[in-house]
Amino acid sequence: MAAVSEDDLADNPYVEDPPTEFDPVGDLDEDSAREQAEQLREAIRYHDHRYYVETDPVIGDRTYDALFSRLQDLEGAFDLDTAGSPTQRVGGEPLTELGEVEHVAPMRSIDQSGEAEAVREFDRRVRDRLAESGYDGEVRYFCEPKFDGLSVEIVYEDGRYQRAATRGDGEVGEDVTENVRTIASVPQRLRGDYPDRLVVRGEVYIPRDAFTAFNRERVEAGEDPFANPRNAAAGTLRQLDPSVTARRPLSIFFFGVLDASVDFPSHSDLHERLPEWGLRVCDRLRVVDDIEAAIDYRDDQLAARDDLDYEIDGVVLKVDDIGACDRLGTTARAPRWAFAYKFPARKEETTLRDVVVQVGRTGRLTPVALLDPVEVGGVTVSRASLHNPSLVAELGVGVGDRVRIKRAGDVIPEVVEVVESAGDGHFEFPETCPVCDSVVERDGPMAFCTGGLSCPAQRERAVEHYASRDALDIEGLGEKAVAQLLDAGLVSDPADLYDLSVEALADLEGWGETSARNLVEAVEGTREPALADFLVALGIPEVGGVTARNLATEFGSFEAIHEAADEGDREAFEAVPDVGPVVADAIVEFFQGAGNRDVLDRLLDHVDPQDAEATGGEALEGLTFVFTGSLDGYTRSDAQELVERHGGSATSSVSGNTDYLVLGSNPGQRKREDAADNDVDELDEAAFEALLDARGVL
Missing domain, CATH: 1.10.287.610 (Helix hairpin bin)
Incomplete structure (x- = not known):
């Protein structure tokens, strides 16, 4: 049309x-x-x-x-x-989860530095490479702000909006089609004489003024404010309910084309064409004749930074001539024709009014400075991290001091120095846990509560973690629900979840019989968890998903892990891939902790962790598979795990060592081209399953 x-x-x-x-x-x-x-x-x-x-x-x-x-x-x-x-x-109907989308073309990152000399070195590399290639044109730079938001790929076919995905790992991102559809500055149809196919890259962000107003509403409603606009934008774009996204003030700038049925002679021409098709671009763009002018451009944007209604953390310099860009090419992770010249992190001064010590899920104690509110990078900061007791002592920070605040990575507020001391000495770190009064132990610069799951603060966070998506993924049991259950005395640790009743839950404010029944059923569904998932859910310090899977594979059963820990057999744990002395100590100490043992014993009255599946033999030994697109019968991780369980290898990119490229729906064109270049056989899902069947896997 x-x-x-x-x-x-x-x-x-x-x-x-x-x-x-x-x-x-x-x-x-x-x-x-x-x-x-x-x-x-x-x-x-x-x-x-x-x-x-x-x-x-x-x-x-x-x-x-x-x-x-x-x-x-x-x-x-x-x-x-x-x-x-x-x-x-x-906004449409809520989603059960965000799917994965393989990008039409890689969404690469770019090299960056905050030093002018690094920018000049980039210019020297560009000119040397172009001279070696025989290029005799002028090297001019297209300069634009580096937006501090969330990068997305948006696909238009015949002028109509088709899909959107986050950057993810650059090859595969999250499908946020319905959420991006709600952004008013993203056109559903292109305007003018648009190309038949257009895949654009944009940066989703929340304008500063809108962010301030939105945070004010959250505070007035009794909710925690977002830390900064970028985090708010990222969290909003990943909402499972698009109607929630629609109510939040997202906007977008478009700044690149990943694929199109038309060609562009230069980046400056590309940016002139995008608005003709209805795609919003930033107006703070400049084409310059040399790298010194590009450095001047960066300084101009730094000076104007606080007056903009959007966050930027630097500028991006691109060789303007796209033909020259093609000659320069790319590395595995970044184009050789672009460079980000970063701004220095913001620093501001304010008065420190108090220091509180927070207790984390693993018992780690973190001192937090409570501050007179100060604006840092467009965000009003009223608290900042002091990280650990050693840093408190090193800074000599105390209540009443005038301190300088920096946003680490331009995001996380932290105290970096005392500008003027109040004279009362630095804050003395407590020797006992402020929540449970257990002894505090030091481990290098850090401090830990020894109370384990007997500490109420650790128990609350342990319940949140147990139910989290990375652990047993108990739907309906988020942070607010956990806090409500603890306040009501229905839950004090993860084991209590299995004693919840529909009647008790339905009596809570904001709950009804349906939501209560859904939660009880969700908890019931976790009584026979996979061993690796259960290990993650326990919240053992230093044990994440990869380590948990390795433990499950090597030991096979929870009983074997429990027994080795009870016996203090650190050597058995250190024999597991990626487990060293520190992780082995953490596992043994977790299982031998008195508070943890009590909770774990009660937990095992309700939960039966399933033994890890044995390997399926060597039916696929010597074969290497790469998957692209969406499979109907498997998630990508399930397919890779199946291959590896039967002796094969599953990699993310096609090479001369690849035996088969397995194609799902919407396969990535680049992987297909790599397969053709390397003479790699392609299999659709039916042919893949036929191969598995022929080798006795299915």
């Missing part, structure tokens, strides 16, 4: 000075409703473009809201097809 031109909109009554009063919906027949709805859709798309891309709206917010509401009424009353309609921005 061709895009609607400005001329086509001339007769649309909802473009210029539109009416806001309408005849009752019930007075319209279906044809009239359908025609009016289509006019409203085109007009709303036009107004979105004027507001978000051109920043030059021609109608007021109330008028826009009236048009939008009328369109919703028409679509609902006449059950009109809403595919691609602006009304879909309010």
Whole structure:
């Protein structure tokens, strides 16, 4: 379908000075409703473009809201097809999980530094490589801000929005199609003479003013404020309920093309074309003739940084001529034609009013400075990390001191120095846990409560961790629910979860019989967990997912692990891949801790960790597989695990050592090209299963 031109909109009554009063919906027949709805859709798309891309709206917010509401009424009353309609921005049905999407082209990171000499060295490398390639054109740089948000890939086919994905690992990202659809500055249809296929890269962010207002609402509602706009944007984009995303003030800048059915001579030309298609770009762009001018550009953006309504943490310099970029090529992780010149981290001063000691899930004690609120990087900071008791002593920090605050990595606030001492001496770290009064032990610069699961603070976090997605993934048992259960006295540790009843839960504020029954059933579903998942859920210090899987593989059963720990057999644990003396000590100490043993014994009255599956032999020994696209019968991790369990290898990239490329739906083109270059056989899912069957795996 061709895009609607400005001329086509001339007769649309909802473009210029539109009416806001309408005849009752019930007075319209279906044809009239359908025609009016289509006019409203085109007009709303036009107004979105004027507001978000051109920043030059021609109608007021109330008028826009009236048009939008009328369109919703028409679509609902006449059950009109809403595919691609602006009304879909309010969010669709909640998702059960975010799927994975393989990118059309790799979303690479770029080399970076905060030093001017590193930027000049980048320029020397560019000019030397181009000279060696025979390039005789001028080297000019396209300069743009480096946005501090979340990078996404967005695919348009025939001008229509198709899908969106986060950057992920650069090859595979999370499918956030429905969430990105709700962002008003992301067009559902392109404008003008757009290419048949266009895959663009953009940065999703929350404007500063909107972030401040949004955080104020959260505090007034009794919720914790977000730490910074980037974290808020990332968390919002990964919501499973798109309607939640729709209520949060996300915006986007588009800054690159990953794939297109048209060519661009330069990055500056590319950025001129994007707005013609309705894609919003930043206006703080500059093409310069040499690297010194690029450095000047960076300094200009640093000076203007605090006046912008969006966060930037540096600038990106790109060789403007795309033909020259093609000659320069890329490394495995980054293009050779681009460089990020970072800003220094922000530092601000304020008064430290108190120091509190937080107790973490593993018992680690972290001192936290409570501060007079201070704005650091557009974020009002009222607390900052002091990391550990050794740093407190090193800084000599005390209550009442004037301190300097920095955002580490431009994100996490921390105290970096005392500017003016109040004279009362530095904060004395407690010798006993502030929650349970157990003895505090030092381990190098860090301090730990020895109370284990007998410590209420550790128990609360242990319950949260036990139910978390990385552990046993108990749906409906998030941080707020856990706190409510502890406050009500229904739960004090993970073992108590298995004694919860529908009746007791249903009596809690905000709960009903349905939500109570769902939680009880979700807990029931964890009575026979996989061994590795159970080990992760216990929250053993130093034991994450990889270590837990290695322990499960080597020991086979929970009883064997328990017995080795009881006997203090550290050598048995150190024989496990990736387990050294520190991890072995942590495992033994966890199982031998009196508080932990009590909880664990009660937990095992309800839970039967399943023995790890033995390997399936060597049916696939010597074969290497790479998977691309989405398989119907397996998740990618399940397919890789199946191959490895039967003696084969599963890698992420195609090489001369690859035997088979297994194709799911929407396979990555680059992997297929690599397979062709390396003469690697391709298998669809049916052929893959036939191979497994022939080798006795299935």
